Amino acid sequence: MHHARFGLMTLLLLVATLRFGHGGAWMWLPLALSGGLVVLLDLVGPQETSTFEAPRPWVLNTWLYLTLPSLLLMNGTLWWMVGSGDALHLAAFVQRLTGFDLLAARSATTPLQWVAAWLGCGLITASAGTNVGHELTHRTRSPFDLVWGRWMLAFTFDTTFSIEHVHGHHARVATFEDPATARRGESVYAFILRSTFQQLASAWTLEARRLARKGHPLWSRHNRWLRGQLMTLALMGAAGGLGGGRAVAFFVASGLLGKAVLETVNFVEHYGLVRVPGAKVEPRHSWNSNAWMSSTVLYNLTRHSDHHAEGSKPFWRLRPLPEAPTLPTGYMGMILLTLLPPLFRHVMGPKLQAWDATHASEAERALARQAEERAGGHPATA
16 A cells, blocks of 8 residues: 555646646646645645555655656647647547547637646646656666656756755755755745745856866766756757647746745745754754645655655655654645745744744754844744
């Protein structure tokens, strides 16, 4: 059962592809499943505190590796659907094979339904691709996993995440120097902009230092920062080939939405937490969640406290750590909560007070007071 449940994300990708291909009102279903249903099941479902007794890594890795072709299939379907021609004679092939009329499905899709497709595609691409890309790019000793993961990050313009997150964020987490740690009182909208551009700059600096150590020129084929942008451009070219300019615009829009979802998750994972620079990273420096559905579809990303305590662990070895600082709900619910900053601060203010009282060291309490002064007030009302 443990091994099978992690196939839910692959199933969601396949269902989304099928529904997107049907066009019309079906465009709403992937958004309803990946958003509304996950929130509901997190609220009413159990806490997932079990661990693997005898994991079969080849089964669990198969789910991860299937994500890239599934993402290509889902996004490629939408790139074709948003176009105007019949690239690759896909409509003719599908009609001969199944009798279904893809051209009619495209024509029946209204602008509002395309908005639903954009929201669903961006959310699922981030939840599946960015999340699995994060898992694989932590496997720094496996060239295959690194490349496979970076291709998934390319859908959301974020291949540099594999540089900054692994080599920057994990070293600086919960400090004022970390772009991906949200400060007390900061809104998610300000955070997305600050974190995005600061992480891009940090990734460039980290890559420049790596190339200098190895004796490679900065502007060369060895530069992973630059190669990553070419990967995104290649996907953009594929979109253009399947659906022309409208598909390229859709790719950009869904990719930017996916990037915003990633940064919102970053915002939630460490909001308001502090650590003395250079001190050991411990589980208390990340917000944790054991909500069953979020834990399942996100491959235990929600067990973030243990992930930061030991970043090289594969997802199936992450511990639930119920004693760690805990979010009030699963990740999708928290994403929705961030959209209303006053409400988010109202909910998280008491959580931060409890963290200061029960988890923080004396030095961290001093840093927390500085953070609140910067925010202009109490974390619940800042």
